[in-house]
Amino acid sequence: xxxxxxxxxxxxxxxxxxxxxxxxxxxxxxxxxxxxxxxxxxxxxxxxxxxxxxxxxxxxxxxxxxxxxxxxxxxxxxxxxxxxxxxxxxxxxxxxxxxxxxxxxxxxxxxxxxxxxxxxxxxxxxxxxxxxxxxxxxxxxxxxxxxxxxxxxxxxxxxxxxxxxxxxxxxxxxxxxxxxxxxxxxxxxxxxxxxxxxxxxxxxxxxxxxxxxxxxxxxxxxxxxxxxxxxxxxxxxxxxxxxxxxxxxxxxxxxxxxxxxxxxxxxxxxxxxxxxxxxxxxxxxxxxxxxxxxxxxxxxxxxxxxxxxxxxxxxxxxxxxxxxxxxxxxxxxxxxxxxxxxxxxxxxxxxxxxxxxxx
Amino acid sequence: xxxxxxxxxxxxxxxxxxxxxxxxxxxxxxxxxxxxxxxxxxxxxxxxxxxxxxxxxxxxxxxxxxxxxxxxxxxxxxxxxxxxxxxxxxxxxxxxxxxxxxxxxxxxxxxxxxxxxxxxxxxxxxxxxxxxxxxxxxxxxxxxxxxxxxxxxxxxxxxxxxxxxxxxxxxxxxxxxxxxxxxxxxxxxxxxxxxxxxxxxxxxxxxxxxxxxxxxxxxxxxxxxxxxxxxxxxxxxxxxxxxxxxxxxxxxxxxxxxxxxxxxxxxxxxxxxxxxxxxxxxxxxxxxxxxxxxxxxxxxxxxxxxxxxxxxxxxxxxxxxxxxxxxxxxxxxxxxxxxxxxxxxxxxxxxxxxxxxxx
Numbered sequence: 001x002x003x004x005x006x007x008x009x010x011x012x013x014x015x016x017x018x019x020x021x022x023x024x025x026x027x028x029x030x031x032x033x034x035x036x037x038x039x040x041x042x043x044x045x046x047x048x049x050x051x052x053x054x055x056x057x058x059x060x061x062x063x064x065x066x067x068x069x070x071x072x073x074x075x076x077x078x079x080x081x082x083x084x085x086x087x088x089x090x091x092x093x094x095x096x097x098x099x100x101x102x103x104x105x106x107x108x109x110x111x112x113x114x115x116x117x118x119x120x121x122x123x124x125x126x127x128x129x130x131x132x133x134x135x136x137x138x139x140x141x142x143x144x145x146x147x148x149x150x151x152x153x154x155x156x157x158x159x160x161x162x163x164x165x166x167x168x169x170x171x172x173x174x175x176x177x178x179x180x181x182x183x184x185x186x187x188x189x190x191x192x193x194x195x196x197x198x199x200x201x202x203x204x205x206x207x208x209x210x211x212x213x214x215x216x217x218x219x220x221x222x223x224x225x226x227x228x229x230x231x232x233x234x235x236x237x238x239x240x241x242x243x244x245x246x247x248x249x250x251x252x253x254x255x256x257x258x259x260x261x262x263x264x265x266x267x268x269x270x271x272x273x274x275x276x277x278x279x280x281x282x283x284x285x286x287x288x289x290x291x292x293x294x295x296x297x298x299x300x301x302x303x304x305x306x307x308x309x310x311x312x313x314x315x316x317x318x319x320x321x322x323x324x325x326x327x328x329x330x331x332x333x334x335x336x337x338x339x340x341x342x343x344x345x346x347x348x349x350x351x352x353x354x355x356x357x358x359x
Numbered sequence: 360x361x362x363x364x365x366x367x368x369x370x371x372x373x374x375x376x377x378x379x380x381x382x383x384x385x386x387x388x389x390x391x392x393x394x395x396x397x398x399x400x401x402x403x404x405x406x407x408x409x410x411x412x413x414x415x416x417x418x419x420x421x422x423x424x425x426x427x428x429x430x431x432x433x434x435x436x437x438x439x440x441x442x443x444x445x446x447x448x449x450x451x452x453x454x455x456x457x458x459x460x461x462x463x464x465x466x467x468x469x470x471x472x473x474x475x476x477x478x479x480x481x482x483x484x485x486x487x488x489x490x491x492x493x494x495x496x497x498x499x500x501x502x503x504x505x506x507x508x509x510x511x512x513x514x515x516x517x518x519x520x521x522x523x524x525x526x527x528x529x530x531x532x533x534x535x536x537x538x539x540x541x542x543x544x545x546x547x548x549x550x551x552x553x554x555x556x557x558x559x560x561x562x563x564x565x566x567x568x569x570x571x572x573x574x575x576x577x578x579x580x581x582x583x584x585x586x587x588x589x590x591x592x593x594x595x596x597x598x599x600x601x602x603x604x605x606x607x608x609x610x611x612x613x614x615x616x617x618x619x620x621x622x623x624x625x626x627x628x629x630x631x632x633x634x635x636x637x638x639x640x641x642x643x644x645x646x647x648x649x650x651x652x653x654x655x656x657x658x659x660x661x662x663x664x665x666x667x668x669x670x671x672x673x674x675x676x677x678x679x680x681x682x683x684x685x686x687x688x689x690x691x692x693x694x695x696x697x698x699x700x701x702x703x704x705x706x707x708x709x710x711x712x713x714x715x716x717x718x
Binding site (some may be wrong): 078162166169170172173174213214215216217218219220252254255272273274275278294296297300301304310327331333 | 391502521525528529531532533552572573574576577578579611614631632633634655656658659660663667677686689692
């Protein structure tokens with residue numbers, strides 16, 4: 001396993017070290033907006049068949065890098081592999097989001113819940129990480145990821161999205177002890193899973209707290225933030241002589257940036273509703289920021305994309321500590337040429353923000 | 360039309376005048392969690408049949424007041440009556456949210472769009488307002504309401520919810536001129552509609568900006584806030600010798616409270632993610648605040664409801680300027696006894712916050 005990738009701009013920006021341009025990648029960059037992805041997926045069968053085949057997961061992970069000058073690759077997988085490995089039966093109904101066949105309904109199911117051994121139950125993900133890392137051949141870094149303990153709990157308890165996770169939020173008030181038990185197991189599972197990804201070759205990790213923004217402030221601190229902090233405290237910090245930076249993304253978390261900046265993350269992901277310049281003023285001395293173009297911009301045209309990229313770069317301003325990204329995953333209806341325009345605009349416009357300032 | 364209701368606590372709190380307890384009402388207080396509502400609805404046929412019958416709309420509006428000691432009634436209607444009156448064909452598929460038969464798809468449809476005359480096209484709503492006001496017999500004030508120009512546009516352009524209103528947000532970047540045209544028509548329609556409700560008997564009005572929180576900061580200011588301000592500027596301020604207070608509720612708008620507090624609203628509605636004490640510190644000198652208990656609390660038990668009500672009251676603190684409410688509509692799965700516990704807790708615990716402070 002070699003050390004630094006030839007292009008280490010992404011890792012440097014996460015650690016707020018000087019860079020010559022703002023690094024860029026796109027959440028869900030390997031996905032349905034790419035015709036080559038749809039071809040591979042059709043060959044695989046379903047979405048989870050794609051995730052479970054290290055060869056096909058490697059193929060789709062690399063597809064966007066073949067088209068666009070991106071500064072990072074991200075493991076192709078799903079945020080719900082952990083509860084699937086716990087035996088809850090993840091599946092995807094046509095045209096809908098993820099669902100579990102056996103959501104947690106009974107108290108004994110929660111008492112019996114165990115953190116899965118990643119080597120034993122999630123080997124397909126670790127093999128994909130190794131294979132992608134080899135295929136990248138030291139060019140750009142590979143990002144590993146997981147859902148957050150709370151976000152996993154939402155799906156495990158409600159069984160599916162779409163209803164604002166009312167069962168999970170009800171349990172939070174009626175049986176907080178049971179929710180804490182689920183979160184404690186998830187916390188251990190996420191920590192072991194991310195560490196196994198790091199050992200298999202992931203050079204940075206990202207935790208997706210997709211549903212933390214559904215909580216009140218006090219509930220967020222108790223049921224999501226505390227477990228995020230515990231996960232980060234348990235992660236391998238240095239692997240093969242290199243620091244492994246951590247990114248935490250709480251969608252809808254703009255109100256809680258100060259809390260999020262104090263739990264040991266190197267960078268925070270920001271959704272598009274959040275003012276990047278204000279966020280930098282609040283927490284930019286503690287963490288790097290990743291984001292946050294509105295994904296809907298990519299449904300317009302290359303000229304508008306360039307204009308909005310310029311706005312986001314200006315919003316962050318001069319200096320390192322910014323990783324350019326969308327504020328949420330790319331829409332399946334995105335024309336690939338608009339992603340090309342995004343990447344080109346970041347490469348063209350961002351170097352000016354990294355030159356020494358004139359006196 | 361008489362003037363002040365005998366219980367004017369709600370109106371006084373909105374205007375930040377002294378009160379002896381914190382007034383309380385519940386968003387969607389007339390709804391599916393009440394068995395008597397379901398009976399009336401079954402008798403009516405569908406949801407829109409209920410809205411279109413002034414007698415039945417009056418019946419269901421009064422139902423929660425028969426059970427709970429609430430400080431306000433709110434017109435029973437839907438936020439999408441305006442686009443329905445524009446000819447878009449509102450309907451409710453079983454188990455789903457609202458949909459339009461004829462969403463705006465073509466440029467000419469947007470060019471042809473006209474603000475409906477409320478007397479001519481929304482007479483059923485105005486009749487309901489008059490009838491409810493008579494039935495309330497001067498006891499508590501009646502709240503009229505409308506969707507915001509942007510929130511109406513979301514449904515008019517996308518045709519339904521569930522997809523984060525991707526078409527609307529795409530239009531915002533690709534054809535802002537067309538979106539502005541829709542918003543301008545909606546702005547005129549909402550202003551006329553709310554004024555007609557005020558003239559028919561509504562003693563306060565609330566604008567639901569349910570989807571403004573989907574926007575980036577700059578887009579929120581340009582495409583939602585600016586039109587909210589225009590609506591408020593056009594509203595009747597004094598009717599029958601009484602000031603008609605206005606409440607604006609932007610779900611997910613906690614980042615933009617300062618902007619929302621500066622457009623002429625008397626009060627801001629807050630969702631449950633927002634810290635009420637912090638919000639008061641930011642804008643409490645300009646506006647009253649309405650909210651913001653997590654609706655999921657009502658899925659627990661009366662003891663927990665009381666504990667969480669106490670927390671919200673303490674969070675706002677001493678003095679007037681607070682209307683107790685949920686941070687979003689009450690869930691259909693709520694046991695009515697938990698709503699009773701909420702109202703009782705507010706009545707029991709809030710007077711302490713309105714007594715003169717000891718020296």
